[in-house]
Amino acid sequence: MKLGRRIALGAALLFVGAVVAGAASGRLPVRGLLTFIQFRLRPDKVRTQQLVQLRHPTTQQVVFLVGTTHQYHYEDPAYSIWHVKAAVTGLGADTVFIEMMRDAVDAGRWGEGPVEMPFVAYCAKEAGLRVFGVDSGWDGGWQGRQGRMFEQVKRDLPASKRAVITAGFMHVQQFQRQLEEEGFVVVDWSDEAKRAVTDREVSRTWPPGLKEALENAIARARAGQLDTDPDRAADVDWFIQIRQQVLAQIG
Numbered sequence: 001m002k003l004g005r006r007i008a009l010g011a012a013l014l015f016v017g018a019v020v021a022g023a024a025s026g027r028l029p030v031r032g033l034l035t036f037i038q039f040r041l042r043p044d045k046v047r048t049q050q051l052v053q054l055r056h057p058t059t060q061q062v063v064f065l066v067g068t069t070h071q072y073h074y075e076d077p078a079y080s081i082w083h084v085k086a087a088v089t090g091l092g093a094d095t096v097f098i099e100m101m102r103d104a105v106d107a108g109r110w111g112e113g114p115v116e117m118p119f120v121a122y123c124a125k126e127a128g129l130r131v132f133g134v135d136s137g138w139d140g141g142w143q144g145r146q147g148r149m150f151e152q153v154k155r156d157l158p159a160s161k162r163a164v165i166t167a168g169f170m171h172v173q174q175f176q177r178q179l180e181e182e183g184f185v186v187v188d189w190s191d192e193a194k195r196a197v198t199d200r201e202v203s204r205t206w207p208p209g210l211k212e213a214l215e216n217a218i219a220r221a222r223a224g225q226l227d228t229d230p231d232r233a234a235d236v237d238w239f240i241q242i243r244q245q246v247l248a249q250i251g
Contacts, residue, residue, distance in 0.1 A: 049067075070116055122207035
């Protein structure tokens with residue numbers, strides 16, 4: 001077996017192990033396993049699968065779901081941070097919901113959350129869109145967290161005509177199910193039409209405020225002031241490291 005294939009296989013096995021462990025602990029949905037592997041091996045294909053459009057037949061509200069891969073957007077040109085920007089700012093939305101704690105967003109601590117979410121937040125702000133945080137702690141496991149996230153979406157969704165929910169890809173199927181239970185219907189949307197959104201040219205400049213927000217989040221983490229879930233306390237060093245890597249790209 002060629003070295004490249006061995007490396008790819010080894011990486012896939014590691015990812016499978018991580019997701020299986022998460023599923024067994026109740027922190028991740030079992031059905032996310034296949035998507036997790038696909039995102040690492042063929043992100044160019046799965047990025048269209050994780051872009052979903054729903055419409056409510058009565059209110060005519062439209063909701064777009066954009067599934068993300070967290071830190072990998074800064075590493076993988078097949079589904080880069082610029083693809084995410086193209087989607088979030090190119091769908092004609094007036095509101096963006098992000099996977100970040102609501103109190104962090106409300107307090108202006110936009111450097112927290114999964115590392116791509118500060119970028120999404122500041123791109124949305126630069127485009128004049130409203131930004132709401134919907135993340136929740138892990139009380140009650142994955143389903144408990146997901147349920148609370150959707151309750152926060154429902155709180156602010158009525159004021160929006162076209163909204164984008166940007167969250168890790170394992171949330172997409174869950175949000176779709178919850179929206180369908182509220183009467184939304186999935187819109188038939190070809191991969192070609194989706195790629196016209198994600199692959200459109202955008203300004204590859206870092207949005208104003210992002211650098212300072214990441215620096216402030218690092219400072220808060222070092223001071224022990226990071227409001228993370230207690231179960232993730234051991235990840236503070238990683239939280240700092242991954243933001244330092246993004247700051248190195250920003251320059």
